Amino acid sequence: MIIRIVKMHFRTEETNAFIKLFESVKSKIAAQEGCEGVKLIQDVSCSDVFFTLSHWKTPEHLEMYRNSELFATTWSTTKAMFKEKAKAWSTSELSAAGF
Numbered sequence: 001m002i003i004r005i006v007k008m009h010f011r012t013e014e015t016n017a018f019i020k021l022f023e024s025v026k027s028k029i030a031a032q033e034g035c036e037g038v039k040l041i042q043d044v045s046c047s048d049v050f051f052t053l054s055h056w057k058t059p060e061h062l063e064m065y066r067n068s069e070l071f072a073t074t075w076s077t078t079k080a081m082f083k084e085k086a087k088a089w090s091t092s093e094l095s096a097a098g099f
Contacts, residue, residue: 001036002056006088010048014081018050025074029054032068034061048083062090 010018022040029038036055043049056062065071079086 001092002059002062003091003093004052004054004056004062004088005091006052006086008050008052008078008082008086009046009084010050010081011083012048015048015050018078018081021074021077022052025070028070029065029074032061032065032070034058035065059090 008018019040026038026040029035034057036057038052038054041051041053043051054062056065
């Protein structure tokens with residue numbers, strides 16, 4: 001399984017618009033082939049910083065989503081709201097307890 005983590009820092013005036021955008025697309029992202037869930041989390045010390053966490057069955061499933069029209073339109077709208085360039089990591093879980 002791939003866990004994709006994306007850190008995004010928004011201009012303050014864009015945070016509510018981003019949250020609304022995410023709410024409108026989260027179920028569509030979760031419905032993509034190979035997606036096992038997606039969440040939005042917010043930094044507690046800087047309310048303009050958000051992270052998305054998405055779980056994908058394989059790297060190929062993530063890549064299929066990244067090549068989709070849904071991703072293209074959502075990402076282009078999201079990027080226009082950034083204060084700083086986003087950072088992203090594709091990770092795999094090694095160990096967990098209590099989650």
